[in-house]
Amino acid sequence: MTTPAAAAAPAPVVHEPNAHANQFALLGQRRFAPFFWTQFAGAANDNLFKFAFTVMVTYQLQLSWMPPAMAGLVIGALFILPFLLFSATAGQLTDKFDKTKMIRFVKNLEIAIMVIAAWGFVRADAVVLLACVFLMGLHSTLFGPVKFAYLPQVLDSRELTGGNGMVEMGTFVAILLGQVAGGLLVALPQIGHTTVAVACLLLALVGRGVAQAIPPAPATDPSLVINWNPFSETWRNLMLARENIVVFRSLLGISWMWFFGAVFLSQFPSFAKEVLHGDEQVASLLLVVFSVGIGVGSLLCETLSRRQVEIGLVPLGAIGMSVFAIDLYFASRALPPSAGMGLGAFVHQAAHWRVMADLALLSLFAGLYSVPMYALIQLRSQPTHRARIIAANNILNALFMIGSSVLAGALLGAGFSIPQIFLFTGIANAVVAFYIFMLVPEYLLRFVAWVLSRFVYRFDIKGDEHIPTEGAAVLVCNHVSFIDAVLLMAASPRPIRFIMDHRIFKVPVLGWLFRLAKAIPIAPQKEDPAAYEAAFAKAIDVLREGDLLAIFPEGAITRDGELQPFKGGVMKILEGARAEGIEPPVIPMALTNLWGSYFSRIELRGGQQVAMAKPFRRGFFSRVGLRVGAPVPPQEVQPETLRQRVSSLLSA
Structure with a gap:
């Protein structure tokens, strides 16, 4: 149980200067670089070891009790098993102890495992190496919660997306390099096994050496009493996650992404051989294309x-995953039969370029899908429980990956071809994504805001650092158009609840959108006192x-483009909040250059004013902006002084 004292957040980690530099600049900062290279070395070592062992069993050893066709399945199952058994405990340990000490402990464990594995490689002892597969799974189980709980403790909220993108990219590059190195080294005549043993041990030592430079990351719940029962603890962690429905549904969304990716990764060897008629080099090329796509998508986030946690990218990623998974079916279903092709012959055929493009774009959109979800979980999870929630996610990921293997096997057994499995997965992804986005409308709302602010307008934001990343606040803004609220959504990393004129809910599409956003309708007091x-x-x-909470104090959309007098609604809100013991800051905001655009009013001949007429009257990508001012203490707020602040932002 967690004591009340333990619920207090730890002292914040002091960030280095240049906290808002781009994601590549993080590699020059101590709070990130040693951690990045530590996890890079660990991921590379995992995959070098596993792939070298798989090749050894498949091509070099003759084991009656483990035929080559079963080697990959057995090794994969042994590696995943610790995630199911020990993730709950790993999450508790990460919350209870300093994360840097946990990382160093895990790297010490890796060295010990690699000493045993080196002995197993030199003796070509498959039993010893299988035991090391399980132990490396335990190593990864312990490191997983640390990896994702460490980042939000040392990075600002505006750096989380970039930091997660770098880690995701680094992980897939490390996986790729590890597998390539493992396959090449183990195949070296006479010295292959010894070379792999030395390489694994050296990588473990390098990882431990780099980990020594990671700065301290204090425990978030040092008074936590460990529950050693993995089943009850896993259930408790899932219940913790369910307290924040957006976090919980995001956990399910990430697990679905692992289900989706596992279907493709598990079928690459058979897809290359049976459908593309290529050899082992072609299968490796598919893995390279997939890994590069994930890395590029992760970095694009x-x-x-705009360097904030933008979950509007998640629907975009889901759409791309489905589109290119379905197109992969059409690109590969009718390829003519041929003898096994090498890499040169394969890339020489134009039809294969479409297959590779589909794989690259499918994985790129998977990167766009996963990175914002991870960042959202890190940002929205309670710090004292963050590692345990991530540990629960690791268990869900493992279960979903096992489920994907079972489903793929069942579909193959039912007579489905591999392209048909890809088609089925692409359609299922569209259905699952739509279901998730209806359950958690915030994803869909952010997507609409993201599209509008980038493809309808060129949206320039200044001063958005004044929007609080946590805690209550009242946002006040001028009212220029019917999509002012959508643009404010695009500027804020957090959800905003709007007070809006009840009549706007009658506007087609926009009304549905604002109801989805749980906007609060308000009617004039004289018209409907109860609604008011x-x-x-x-x-x-x-x-x-x-x-x-956001309010447009003018009370209605301007009819001439000028700032109208502010009404007293904001004062009524602050008075009510003060009566509840709440003192929220007031953030003045000003939307600029929106007047005269498609969604604002325009005066037609005869004096009639209409909106959403003449869609191209301002051309494409019209430049608009948002200026955010410094917070105003609630006791200093008056309608006229607030209007003056907004007016000064408009003229800035």
Whole structure:
């Protein structure tokens, strides 16, 4: 059980200067670089060891009790088993102890395992090496929660997406290099086994040496009492995650991505041989293309998200995953039969380039899908429970990957071809993604805001660091168009609840969108006193829950493009909040250059004003902006002074 004292957050880690530099600049900072290279070395060693052992069993040893066709399955199952058995314990240990000490302990364990594995390689002892596979699975189980709990403790919220993108990219590059090196080294005549043994031990030592430079990362729940029962602890962790529905559904979304990816990765050897008619080099090429795609997609997340946690990329990623998985079926289903091709002959045929493009783009969109989800979980999870929630996610990932193997085997047994399995997976991904986005509308809303702010307008934001990353706050903004709320959504890394004129809910599409965003409808007091009071009661509830509340104090969309007088609604909200013991800061904001655009009003002949007419009256990618001012203490807020602050932002 966690004591009340343990629930307090630890002292924040002091970040180095240049905290908001781009993701590559993180490699020059001590808080990130040693950690990055530690996990890189560990992932490379995992895969060098496993792949060399798989090749050895498949091509070099004659084991009656483990035929070559079963080697990959047995090794993979042994590696995943510790995730099911020990993830819950690993999450507790990570929350209870300093994360840097945990990392060093895990790297010490890796050295010990690799000493045993070296002996197994030199003696060509498959039993010893199988035991080391299980132990390396334990190593990865212990490191997983540390990896994802360490980042939010040392990175700012604006760096989380870039940091996760770098880690995701580094992991897949390390996997690729490890597998290539393992396959090449173990095949060396006479010295292959010894060379692999030396390489594994050296990588473990390098990883431990780099880990020594990782700065301290204090425990987030040092008073935690360890529950050694993995089943009850796993259930408890899942219940913790369910307290935040967005986090819980994101865990399921990530596990689905592992299900999706495992289907493709597990079928690459058979796909290369039976469908593409290629040799082992072609299978390796597919792995390279897939890994590069994941890496590129992961790195693109920071650029596409304006360096904030942008979960609007998740629906984009899901759409791309389905589109290119389905196209892979059409690209590969009718390839003419031929003798086994080498790498040169394979890349010489134009039809194969479409297959490789589908794989590259499918994996690129998988990177866009997964990185924001990981960053969201890190940002929204309670710090004292973060590692345990991530550990629960690791268990779900393992179960979903096992499920993908069972389903793929069942489909093959039912007579499905490999391209048909890809088609089935692509369609299933579309269904699952749609279901998740309906359950958690925030993903869909952020996607709409992301598309609108990049493909309808060129949206320039200044001062967004003033939007609080946690705690209640009231955002006040001028009201220029019907999509002001959507643009504010695009500027904030956190969900915003809006108070909006009840009439806007009658606008087709936009009304549905704002209902999905749980916007609070308000009617004039004279028109509907009950609705008026209910709106302010709901607004206080939003602030009580520590969320962001936005209001347009002019009360209506401007009819001439000028800033109108502010009404007293913001004062009523602050008075109600003060009565509840809440003192939220007020953040002035100003939308610029929106007047005259498609979604604002325009005056037609005869004086009639309409919106959403003449869609190209401002051309494509019209430049608009948002200026965010410094927070104003609630006791200093008056409608006129607040209006002056917004006016000064408009003229800045």
